[in-house]
Amino acid sequence: MKTHPKYFTALTMSLFALVIVSMSFGNAYAHKMDVVGDYKIEIGWDEEPPIQGIDNSIEVVITHATAEDKKQAEEMDAMMNMGSMDHQMDMGSMDNHQGGIPGLENTLHIIVTLSGNSKTIPLTATDVGGIYLGKFTPISAGYPVVNISGMIHDTKVDLDMHPEEVELLSLLSPLKQISHGIAPSDVQCKEGLELFMRLNEDSAICASSDLGQRLMELGVVDYY
Numbered sequence: 001m002k003t004h005p006k007y008f009t010a011l012t013m014s015l016f017a018l019v020i021v022s023m024s025f026g027n028a029y030a031h032k033m034d035v036v037g038d039y040k041i042e043i044g045w046d047e048e049p050p051i052q053g054i055d056n057s058i059e060v061v062i063t064h065a066t067a068e069d070k071k072q073a074e075e076m077d078a079m080m081n082m083g084s085m086d087h088q089m090d091m092g093s094m095d096n097h098q099g100g101i102p103g104l105e106n107t108l109h110i111i112v113t114l115s116g117n118s119k120t121i122p123l124t125a126t127d128v129g130g131i132y133l134g135k136f137t138p139i140s141a142g143y144p145v146v147n148i149s150g151m152i153h154d155t156k157v158d159l160d161m162h163p164e165e166v167e168l169l170s171l172l173s174p175l176k177q178i179s180h181g182i183a184p185s186d187v188q189c190k191e192g193l194e195l196f197m198r199l200n201e202d203s204a205i206c207a208s209s210d211l212g213q214r215l216m217e218l219g220v221v222d223y224y
Contacts, residue, residue: 031059032163035073037155039101040065043146044163046133052141052169054180057133058110060123062101062152100130101152108132108150108157114166115140138166174204185224196221 031044039062046057065073105123112119112134121134138144143165149158169177170188174195177187189195189206196205196212198221205221215221 031061032161033069033073034076034159034161035065035070036152036157036159038065039063039152039155039157040069041148041157041159041161043148043161048164049171050138050164050166051172051180052138052166053182054169054172055135055137057135058112058121058146058163060108060110060132060134060148062104062108062130062132063099064101100128102129104150104152105132108148108152110134111147111149112136112144113147114138114144115142141166141168170206174206178203195224197224 031042033040033042035041042061042063044059046059047054050056102125105125108123110121110123112121117139119136121136123132123134125132144163146161146163147159148161151157168188169182170190172180174184174187174189178184184197184202184204185195187195187204187206192208193206194209194212196207196215197203198205199219204224205215207215207221212221212223216223
């Protein structure tokens with residue numbers, strides 16, 4: 001059966017819109033949530049995705065846990081005990097943050113472990129009550145573990161949580177890496193590409209070996 005051009009166009013636009021929506025949800029913040037006593041604890045990265053070698057912060061959000069929060073946490077516990085999923089639940093954006101618990105920057109302690117290296121990071125209160133930041137620059141890619149311990153008023157906390165994976169520096173373009181303070185000679189290229197120096201300017205590009213050779217012949221780049 002022949003498809004009318006008008007319907008084909010409408011179908012194409014619908015599929016395009018679906019892709020855009022899917023991409024938008026895929027890029028949403030991936031904060032993790034757990035409940036301890038009467039408090040909900042959420043963690044994530046201040047800048048997402050986190051990139052190896054780029055300054056960032058662990059964001060910690062402490063609020064009163066609602067009945068729905070506790071129910072969700074119990075369901076996560078049950079599913080974890082069945083071995084079907086991670087204990088902490090992915091959360092969306094923090095734009096709807098309400099009812100935060102202030103004054104915990106000195107009673108909670110944060111240790112971040114990544115690729116076998118652990119670092120204690122101090123928490124700093126933000127202008128929004130209940131939201132805290134701990135500055136942390138991941139020196140390697142991989143899956144970090146954040147241990148939160150201490151007290152939330154009279155409630156003891158000792159919890160391991162798992163924020164989003166730290167991505168390789170090569171995820172960023174050379175220009176983006178340099179804009180973050182990476183020296184041109186230290187730029188990392190994606191697998192299969194090589195690093196070349198732009199002649200007459202302090203910059204770099206990542207290119208295939210064949211393209212790099214042609215650019216060298218044209219006097220545009222040289223090997224680092």
